[in-house]
Amino acid sequence: MIIQSSQTPLNNEYDYIVVGSGAGGGPVAANLARAGFQVLVLEAGGNEEPLDYQVPAFHALSTEHDDLAWKFYVQHYEKEERQKSDERNYLDGKVVNGAPRHGIFYPRAGTLGGCTAHHAMIFISPHNSDWDYIAELTGDASWVATKMRDYFVRMERCGYFNRWSDLFNSARHGFSGWLPTSTADPKLLARDFSLAKLVFAALKQPFESHLASASDLIKQILARFDPNDWRRIKEGFVGAAFTPLTIRNGKRYGTRERLTETMQEFPDGLTIKLHALVTKVKLTADNRATGVEFLDGARLYRADPKAALTGEVTARRVVVGARREVILAGGTFNTPQILMLSGIGPAKDLRAHGIEPRIDLAQVGCNLQDRYEVGIVHKMKQDFEILRNASFVTPPAGEVGDPELQEWRNHGRGLYATNGAVAAIIEKSAQGLDDPDLYMFAVPGHFSGYRPGYSELVREVKNQFTWVILKGHTNNSAGWVRLRSADPRDPPDINFKYFDEGNDTSKNDLEGVVAGVEYVRSITASKFTKDLIAAELVPGPNVQTTEQITDFVKSNAWGHHACGTCRIGREGDSVLDSRFRVWGTKGLRVVDASVFPRIPGLFILSAVYMIAEKASDAIIEDGRNPL
Numbered sequence: 001m002i003i004q005s006s007q008t009p010l011n012n013e014y015d016y017i018v019v020g021s022g023a024g025g026g027p028v029a030a031n032l033a034r035a036g037f038q039v040l041v042l043e044a045g046g047n048e049e050p051l052d053y054q055v056p057a058f059h060a061l062s063t064e065h066d067d068l069a070w071k072f073y074v075q076h077y078e079k080e081e082r083q084k085s086d087e088r089n090y091l092d093g094k095v096v097n098g099a100p101r102h103g104i105f106y107p108r109a110g111t112l113g114g115c116t117a118h119h120a121m122i123f124i125s126p127h128n129s130d131w132d133y134i135a136e137l138t139g140d141a142s143w144v145a146t147k148m149r150d151y152f153v154r155m156e157r158c159g160y161f162n163r164w165s166d167l168f169n170s171a172r173h174g175f176s177g178w179l180p181t182s183t184a185d186p187k188l189l190a191r192d193f194s195l196a197k198l199v200f201a202a203l204k205q206p207f208e209s210h211l212a213s214a215s216d217l218i219k220q221i222l223a224r225f226d227p228n229d230w231r232r233i234k235e236g237f238v239g240a241a242f243t244p245l246t247i248r249n250g251k252r253y254g255t256r257e258r259l260t261e262t263m264q265e266f267p268d269g270l271t272i273k274l275h276a277l278v279t280k281v282k283l284t285a286d287n288r289a290t291g292v293e294f295l296d297g298a299r300l301y302r303a304d305p306k307a308a309l310t311g312e313v314t315a316r317r318v319v320v321g322a323r324r325e326v327i328l329a330g331g332t333f334n335t336p337q338i339l340m341l342s343g344i345g346p347a348k349d350l351r352a353h354g355i356e357p358r359i360d361l362a363q364v365g366c367n368l369q370d371r372y373e374v375g376i377v378h379k380m381k382q383d384f385e386i387l388r389n390a391s392f393v394t395p396p397a398g399e400v401g402d403p404e405l406q407e408w409r410n411h412g413r414g415l416y417a418t419n420g421a422v423a424a425i426i427e428k429s430a431q432g433l434d435d436p437d438l439y440m441f442a443v444p445g446h447f448s449g450y451r452p453g454y455s456e457l458v459r460e461v462k463n464q465f466t467w468v469i470l471k472g473h474t475n476n477s478a479g480w481v482r483l484r485s486a487d488p489r490d491p492p493d494i495n496f497k498y499f500d501e502g503n504d505t506s507k508n509d510l511e512g513v514v515a516g517v518e519y520v521r522s523i524t525a526s527k528f529t530k531d532l533i534a535a536e537l538v539p540g541p542n543v544q545t546t547e548q549i550t551d552f553v554k555s556n557a558w559g560h561h562a563c564g565t566c567r568i569g570r571e572g573d574s575v576l577d578s579r580f581r582v583w584g585t586k587g588l589r590v591v592d593a594s595v596f597p598r599i600p601g602l603f604i605l606s607a608v609y610m611i612a613e614k615a616s617d618a619i620i621e622d623g624r625n626p627l
Contacts, residue, residue: 010273013321014040015623017292018329019278019338022114023608024592024615025329026255027155030178030262031616033269037623040320041259042276042294044301045070045110051394053117054251055408057416058392060447060455062118063107066097069118070110070303072333073103075495076557085555089451096452097305105450106494107560110304112274114331116254119605120419121245123181125152125228126601126610127435127473133598137569140578142614149230151613152606155179160244161226172230178258179609180248181228184418192386194532195422195444198465201528202423202442203240227426238436241424246605250412277301279488281326281342281588282319283358289588291321295488303491313489322587324623327615329592332562336365336481336594337492339566339575344582353486359584363575367567368479369599370496370559372471372513374552375448376520377538381531383462384444390415392459420445426602427519429471429512438516439470439602448538449558464537467524469516472602474509476502481565499554513553514546561604566594579618591615
């Protein structure tokens with residue numbers, strides 16, 4: 001198995017070039033190689049693998065680890081007074097990683113595996129309406145939910161559901177796919193009475209409110225609170241849930257592992273070139289993609305915290321050809337940037353940066369969407385016992401580390417083999433909604449949003465408890481990604497246009513998050529928690545009225561599921577057709593989170609994996625035709 005270094009020459013051509021190795025590009029590249037094609041993956045990052053990558057409980061640390069991270073700084077609002085309303089979140093010229101930064105920290109990953117290298121490993125199926133909407137929008141029946149579930153079954157290797165307890169697999173889990181799923185060991189709660197009591201208080205309310213009869217109890221037990229059980233998805237899962245995770249033998253599992261395992265099995269089919277910053281797609285006169293151009297060098301992109309931010313950087317410019325297709329999978333920020341640098345995008349904007357338009361696609365970079373999340377943080381009356389022996393520190397070479405790390409290394413279990421979520425509740429923020437739109441999960445620790453240095457609180461705080469409220473099915477799609485310059489090393493200009501500046505005229509997004517705050521407070525006000533909680537720290541006792549909670553949400557909400565900037569849809573009002581092909585081109589597709597016309601479900605990872613499997617089928621089907 002060889003991952004190409006900058007000194008190793010590439011072939012002049014490959015059947016397919018996949019730009020990006022994350023949840024979209026990684027599975028596509030692996031599937032194409034396994035189908036017998038010659039595939040080149042171009043990844044701008046490296047393949048360093050510190051413990052912050054491997055240990056599930058270190059996932060917050062991985063988002064700020066300089067060997068893994070791309071650190072974007074984005075705008076939530078255009079109006080300066082609102083953008084600066086929360087000094088904890090907004091950076092106005094503050095020096096971070098050696099340079100002044102402006103905006104709000106938005107962690108992405110610049111490493112093999114993309115954002116599967118730093119995400120929280122939560123794997124929850126989209127709702128059926130997410131797929132049926134695309135089928136209706138495009139007129140392509142292959143997108144209907146019942147068919148899309150086949151891709152979920154195909155890729156999953158479920159490790160938490162007893163397949164023999166459901167002989168007809170009514171749950172529609174997969175047991176022989178490439179992606180392992182598991183759950184945290186519930187016995188961990190036995191280590192900490194206070195934490196167990198908090199979890200009981202949290203789950204008691206939704207459990208009781210959604211159990212109407214003995215038959216409901218049996219159904220809950222059979223489904224094991226599983227949000228990925230097909231039966232529960234069809235009926236609109238609400239209530240207490242456990243959290244499925246993409247963890248194998250106590251370690252993170254993502255597309256890095258899928259790619260490296262594919263290289264071992266198909267060494268002649270898959271080549272990975274690291275430190276390759278793609279600058280443009282090469283197009284013929286009739287707009288057929290024939291390859292890509294990239295800069296060959298480490299840490300060239302200025303979102304990399306170790307990148308040289310000023311002065312000239314010498315990097316070899318390389319062109320490599322694609323006999324069949326180029327597949328862009330750089331993610332919601334970088335894929336539209338590459339398209340625009342290639343002359344595909346809003347013509348007026350391209351000309352403003354000196355780029356001659358090849359295809360005037362006005363929707364490239366538009367339709368930027370995200371979740372809204374806030375954290376409700378409490379100070380406990382005493383430290384959590386379960387955190388006593390957890391330092392969350394990588395020890396120096398030759399040292400064994402804390403007891404939790406030793407248990408993880410020796411047995412692949414314990415606190416460090418989890419992502420930290422100890423309870424979860426799925427609910428609707430308002431009656432009448434077709435799908436549940438709130439996912440609320442609890443973690444021992446402090447998490448009130450992304451800001452530089454936030455992950456250090458994982459190490460420092462032992463007596464705080466956070467409810468994270470995630471608002472799914474958001475309506476706002478007014479955000480955008482635009483070129484900052486024609487320099488491919490410059491991150492684009494990104495604005496999510498939150499709340500009042502967006503296009504959610506129903507205000508369901510804002511009201512939904514407020515409803516989530518009120519729901520969590522009804523749990524923490526329980527008699528079961530009074531002897532445990534000392535105080536609410538965030539938003540705090542001074543935020544009580546609906547108006548005050550609303551203002552808190554506007555100033556403190558964040559997201560990390562950006563999508564939609566190269567959306568699938570109808571010709572003239574989208575970027576892609578229903579087979580992921582860029583309108584007006586030949587041999588050019590996009591397969592990543594940017595393809596969604598509407599943000600799917602509650603967590604985006606499973607949806608991206610599923611569209612990667614679907615895209616693989618479409619590409620392989622077309623690839624069987626002679627050149």
